[in-house]
Amino acid sequence: MTNKIKPLRGEITVPGDKSISHRAVMLGSLAEGTTEITHFLQGADCLSTINCFRQMGVTIENNPEQNKVTLRGKGLHGLKQPAKTLDVGNSGTTMRLMSGILSGQTFDTVITGDASIQKRPMGRIITPLSQMGAKVESIPGGGLAPLHITGRKDVHLHGIHYDSPVASAQVKSSVLLAGLYAEGSTSVTEPNVSRNHTELMLKMLGADLIISDTTATIQPNPKLTARKIEVPGDISSAAYFIAAGLIVPGSQLVIKNVGINPTRDGIIRVCKQMGADIAIENIRNTDTEAVGDIIVSYSQLKGTEIGGPIIPTLIDEIPIIAIMACFAKGQTVIKDAVELKVKESNRIDVMVNNLSLMGADIIATEDGMIINGGLPLHGAAIDSKADHRIAMSFTIAGLVTDSPVDVLGADCVNISYPAFYEDLNRLMR
Ligand SMILES: O=C(O)C1=C[C@@H](OP(=O)(O)O)[C@@H](O)[C@H](O)C1
Numbered sequence: 001m002t003n004k005i006k007p008l009r010g011e012i013t014v015p016g017d018k019s020i021s022h023r024a025v026m027l028g029s030l031a032e033g034t035t036e037i038t039h040f041l042q043g044a045d046c047l048s049t050i051n052c053f054r055q056m057g058v059t060i061e062n063n064p065e066q067n068k069v070t071l072r073g074k075g076l077h078g079l080k081q082p083a084k085t086l087d088v089g090n091s092g093t094t095m096r097l098m099s100g101i102l103s104g105q106t107f108d109t110v111i112t113g114d115a116s117i118q119k120r121p122m123g124r125i126i127t128p129l130s131q132m133g134a135k136v137e138s139i140p141g142g143g144l145a146p147l148h149i150t151g152r153k154d155v156h157l158h159g160i161h162y163d164s165p166v167a168s169a170q171v172k173s174s175v176l177l178a179g180l181y182a183e184g185s186t187s188v189t190e191p192n193v194s195r196n197h198t199e200l201m202l203k204m205l206g207a208d209l210i211i212s213d214t215t216a217t218i219q220p221n222p223k224l225t226a227r228k229i230e231v232p233g234d235i236s237s238a239a240y241f242i243a244a245g246l247i248v249p250g251s252q253l254v255i256k257n258v259g260i261n262p263t264r265d266g267i268i269r270v271c272k273q274m275g276a277d278i279a280i281e282n283i284r285n286t287d288t289e290a291v292g293d294i295i296v297s298y299s300q301l302k303g304t305e306i307g308g309p310i311i312p313t314l315i316d317e318i319p320i321i322a323i324m325a326c327f328a329k330g331q332t333v334i335k336d337a338v339e340l341k342v343k344e345s346n347r348i349d350v351m352v353n354n355l356s357l358m359g360a361d362i363i364a365t366e367d368g369m370i371i372n373g374g375l376p377l378h379g380a381a382i383d384s385k386a387d388h389r390i391a392m393s394f395t396i397a398g399l400v401t402d403s404p405v406d407v408l409g410a411d412c413v414n415i416s417y418p419a420f421y422e423d424l425n426r427l428m429r
C-alpha cells in the first residue's frame with residue numbers, strides 16, 4: 001500500500017501543559033482558598049494527580065468539557081491520610097513531586113504506579129529527601145516504587161543544600177516541596193537549568209523562593225494563597241505539529257497559545273538551528289508563564305548538533321527531533337541525553353530500533369544518537385512500548401513514509417494528549 005502525502009494546514013490549539021497542570025493541582029491543594037484552573041490538561045497523568053489529592057481530602061471539581069478544574073485548598077497542613085495506596089498511574093511527575101509533599105506530612109503513605117513507573121528510578125528523590133530527615137523506603141528495594149513514606153510526627157524535616165547530579169525538574173521540585181515543611185532554608189543546585197514551573201508557581205502563590213542561575217532556594221512554612229491559574233498550551237504537544245509542519249511538503253500551521261518558557265523552548269531553538277521556517281507571534285505573559293503563537297511552514301531542514309544546557313529544555317521532544325533529523329540534509333548528533341533511558345521507555349533504544357526498521361541511518365550512542373538524514377523512510381509496524389511520546393512521534397513520521405506506519409499501542413497518547421489523532425486528522429482535511 002502506498003501512502004498519500006497530505007499537507008497540514010490551519011490553526012490548532014494544543015491541550016494544556018502537563019507539567020503546569022500537575023503543579024496547579026498540587027500547589028492549589030496546599031494553598032488557602034479556591035483555585036480555578038483553566039485549560040487544564042485532561043490527560044491520564046494529570047487525572048492521576050487529581051485522584052491522589054482527592055484521596056487526601058481535597059475537594060476537586062473537574063469539568064472536562066471546559067477543561068476547567070476548581071479545587072478548595074487545604075493549606076500546607078490540611079491534607080488527610082489516604083485510605084489506600086496512592087496510585088500515580090504512568091506519571092513520573094506525580095510520583096516524584098508528591099513524594100516530596102508526602103515527606104512533610106504527619107501521616108504514613110504508600111505510593112505506587114503502573115508497570116513502567118515501577119521500573120523508573122526513585123533513588124534520585126529518596127537520597128535528598130532522606131538527607132532532609134524524611135523516611136522514604138523502596139518496598140521492593142533498589143530505589144523502585146512502591147515507596148513507603150513515614151509521616152514525621154515529632155521530628156521536622158531540616159533544610160539542606162542539594163547538589164543534584166541530574167538536571168531534573170522532578171528531583172528539584174520534590175526537594176523544594178519537602179522544603180515547605182523543613183526547618184531552615186532548602187536549596188537545590190542542578191548541573192543545568194531544568195523547567196522552573198514549580199518555582200514560578202510557588203512564588204506566585206506567596207512562597208519565599210529565590211532563583212539564581214542554577215540554584216533555587218525556598219524558605220519553609222509560607223502561607224500559600226490560592227490564585228487563578230491559566231495553563232498555557234503544552235509545547236511538548238505542540239512539538240508534533242511543529243515537526244509535521246516542517247516535514248510534510250506544502251504544510252503551513254499556526255499553533256495558538258503555546259507556553260514558551262525559556263526552560264522549555266529548546267525545540268524552537270533547534271528548529272531554527274536546522275534552518276526551519278518558524279516564528280513566534282503574539283507573545284504575552286500569563287501570571288507566571290510566557291505564551292505565544294507558533295507559525296511554521298514546510299522547510300528543507302539541515303542536520304545539527306544538540307547537547308549541553310539545551311537538553312533539559314527539550315528532553316521530551318528528543319523523539320520527535322530524531323524524526324525531523326531523518327528528513328534533514330546531513331548529520332544530526334544528539335548527546336548528553338542519557339536521561340532518555342529512564343523515561344516511560346528507553347527512548348534512545350526505542351527510537352533507534354524503530355527508525356532503523358524504517359530504513360533510517362541512525363545509531364545509538366551512550367548518551368544519545370547520531371542520525372544521517374535524507375534516506376527515504378518506509379512504513380513499518382512500530383511498537384510504542386506504551387510510551388505516548390513514541391506513539392506520537394512515529395505517527396508524525398508516518399505522514400511522510402512511502403507506505404503506512406502502524407503504531408501499536410497508540411491509545412497511550414491518552415497520557416498527555418487524548419485528542420491527538422482527532423486534532424491531526426482535522427488539519428489534514
Ligand atoms: O517536572 C516535570 O513536569 C517533568 C520533568 C521532566 O522529567 P525529569 O525531571 O525526570 O527530567 C520531563 O521529562 C517530564 O515529562 C515532566
Ligand SMILES: C=C(OP(=O)(O)O)C(=O)O
Nearest residue numbers: 090091092093316343389
Ligand atoms: C517523561 C514524561 O513524563 P513523566 O516523567 O511525568 O512520566 C513525559 O511526559 O514524557
